[in-house]
Amino acid sequence: MRLESRSEYSPRAMLFAPIVAVLVTLGVCALLVAWAGAPVGQTYALLFDGAFGSRFALAETLTRATPLILTGLAAAVAFRARLFNIGAEGQLYLGALAAVAVGGMHGGSTFDLPLPLLSALMIAAGAAAGALWLLGPAWMKLKLGVDEVVTTLLLNFVALLLVSMMLDGPMKDPLAMGWPQSVALDPELEFSRLIERSRVHTGLLMACGLAILVWLIERFTTFGFALRAVGANHRAAAFAGLPVGRTVLLCALLSGALAGLAGVGEVAGRTSYVTTDMSPGYGYAGIVIAMLAGLHPLGVLLAALFVAAVQVGADSMSRVVGVPNFIADVIVATALLTMLVATLLTRYRLRWGRT
Amino acid sequence: MMDFLANLFDMLGSASFWVATLRVATPLILGTLGVLICERAGVLNLGIEGIMVAGAFTGWLAVFNGADLWTGVLVAGLVGGVFGLLHAALTVWLTVSQHVAGLGVTLLATSLSAFAYRVSFPQVSTPPTVTAFAPLEGLAGLPLIGPVLAGQTSLTLLAIALVPTVAYLLYRTPMGLALRMVGENPAAAEGQGVDVIAVRTGAVIAGSILMGLAGAFLTLSAFNAFFFNMINGRGWICVALVVFASWRPGKALLGAVLFAAFDAAQLRLQQAGGALPYQIYLMLPYLLSILALIVMARRAAYPQALMKPYRKGER
Numbered sequence: 001m002r003l004e005s006r007s008e009y010s011p012r013a014m015l016f017a018p019i020v021a022v023l024v025t026l027g028v029c030a031l032l033v034a035w036a037g038a039p040v041g042q043t044y045a046l047l048f049d050g051a052f053g054s055r056f057a058l059a060e061t062l063t064r065a066t067p068l069i070l071t072g073l074a075a076a077v078a079f080r081a082r083l084f085n086i087g088a089e090g091q092l093y094l095g096a097l098a099a100v101a102v103g104g105m106h107g108g109s110t111f112d113l114p115l116p117l118l119s120a121l122m123i124a125a126g127a128a129a130g131a132l133w134l135l136g137p138a139w140m141k142l143k144l145g146v147d148e149v150v151t152t153l154l155l156n157f158v159a160l161l162l163v164s165m166m167l168d169g170p171m172k173d174p175l176a177m178g179w180p181q182s183v184a185l186d187p188e189l190e191f192s193r194l195i196e197r198s199r200v201h202t203g204l205l206m207a208c209g210l211a212i213l214v215w216l217i218e219r220f221t222t223f224g225f226a227l228r229a230v231g232a233n234h235r236a237a238a239f240a241g242l243p244v245g246r247t248v249l250l251c252a253l254l255s256g257a258l259a260g261l262a263g264v265g266e267v268a269g270r271t272s273y274v275t276t277d278m279s280p281g282y283g284y285a286g287i288v289i290a291m292l293a294g295l296h297p298l299g300v301l302l303a304a305l306f307v308a309a310v311q312v313g314a315d316s317m318s319r320v321v322g323v324p325n326f327i328a329d330v331i332v333a334t335a336l337l338t339m340l341v342a343t344l345l346t347r348y349r350l351r352w353g354r355t
Numbered sequence: 356m357m358d359f360l361a362n363l364f365d366m367l368g369s370a371s372f373w374v375a376t377l378r379v380a381t382p383l384i385l386g387t388l389g390v391l392i393c394e395r396a397g398v399l400n401l402g403i404e405g406i407m408v409a410g411a412f413t414g415w416l417a418v419f420n421g422a423d424l425w426t427g428v429l430v431a432g433l434v435g436g437v438f439g440l441l442h443a444a445l446t447v448w449l450t451v452s453q454h455v456a457g458l459g460v461t462l463l464a465t466s467l468s469a470f471a472y473r474v475s476f477p478q479v480s481t482p483p484t485v486t487a488f489a490p491l492e493g494l495a496g497l498p499l500i501g502p503v504l505a506g507q508t509s510l511t512l513l514a515i516a517l518v519p520t521v522a523y524l525l526y527r528t529p530m531g532l533a534l535r536m537v538g539e540n541p542a543a544a545e546g547q548g549v550d551v552i553a554v555r556t557g558a559v560i561a562g563s564i565l566m567g568l569a570g571a572f573l574t575l576s577a578f579n580a581f582f583f584n585m586i587n588g589r590g591w592i593c594v595a596l597v598v599f600a601s602w603r604p605g606k607a608l609l610g611a612v613l614f615a616a617f618d619a620a621q622l623r624l625q626q627a628g629g630a631l632p633y634q635i636y637l638m639l640p641y642l643l644s645i646l647a648l649i650v651m652a653r654r655a656a657y658p659q660a661l662m663k664p665y666r667k668g669e670r
Contacts, residue, residue: 003666154644154645155645164634165632287455
């Protein structure tokens, strides 16, 4: 077997790649569903129904998609510059922590500021916390050549422990009866509901707006051009006089800030306080979303909706038939691998037999 | 200060400290050797974290279902090898990004283990247990190291014995030479008649088998049950330790033991009720790994073809 480079680039193939990948994934995971002893067709129907079948289901899917859009964007923008930020999980937690640090009540440090200003400060703090957490690994990559994948992964564990420490210490909620949770956000700072009688909040608008903004930045600004050039070939970019180091650092700040905002959205829109289990792996799912989207910021919206639907649908399905909801994680992981292969096959052709 | 030094010497002189150190070090030794073999052939294997989970789960499951302990270890190795084959198929045959494919293998192996665990045990609140490997008390009589070895199980001895074995295979056999060649200059290796794809595939599978064993140690020796978060970043630490070890098996052993000694020391401090929040102590292993990467960064002699896919006839 060998690979032969395709001479022509086909945008249509790029568009079909995620569809084929998702179909193959559902086919492979059908085997697992059958192994768990459930009827495959009914299980998938229930999964779909649980994600889109009712007003409530759809609202839950949109609520779940909100942080996923942001972590997906964080991965997409970083991967575009070949900065492998695998630390969105930790950046999300620190963003959430910073938001509560600024806007927390009783024992927290609510500043004496007008509400709109305080709200802006809360959002900025969350973004800054995420951005700064990624700055270290990005700097080490540039200056020391330390692989950022390993450092960002290791820092995820440090971030979670840091959050746990704050929840035991200065940011502990005295009213939580010993539950490890932070002080609550000032209710006035919480995001308002976007749809009545649901948990969908304005964070969804923020996430969609940021997807468009990131797309505009990548497409139409000098920085966006540098970003793509550095990702395509950093030596050529440096030779052409582009500031490679500055571009990578800026990209890290942007990516970390997006992941931090995912944390802000979760706190301000959903939970109102920080716990150490507030993210069921949103950061890691973001990587899958970015790959499914082909790193396109607008594609991230669709890919995040897909992953959210799988997660929400699997929760509801597992309550009816005896298939564990871990099937959602398996589907997401398989989708990543099939998408990798599908993307490769848009660029290369497989040739069988000896040369 | 004198107190501190006296305590330090007491700790370093106690057999129980070294027993704990070797126990912490064993999965790191196995995992680090696994990563080392893959990377020496030019393939980054970030699947390690998930392969360790899968090895821990399947080895334990086999023993739980009545297999004897060594069969459990064998199962864990085989499952590790299968995931290694998947990683090789993706990165060596299809040449997709080694970073992303490795993360994908980790996500897949982790989620499959969790899924299979829930399917096998739908309604358990406390994890079921097995009878784990017993310590080798017969070795207590050996001079000096006897008391330390008596606290270990056969798997730890296997891990330590694998270090010189891997070193011998890498540096003293034609197979090892071929493996190192495809990691440094695959085109030149091809010119010498080495099948680059086959050697890399074999190396990734062999390395992944060791990662599976590293996982099995945790469920069949260190503990006797399977928990979802039991690997807890150990795989990523192994990836950092390989850089610290400059891709050499002997230094990998040294790095793993040194690291484990720090970890055992922080556990003692934590149990002694240190003045700091316990989370600080738990952070230390991860921060130490990052520090090791920083210290070695300037001197790191990466295998030249690491993360570079090899496509025949393409320059």
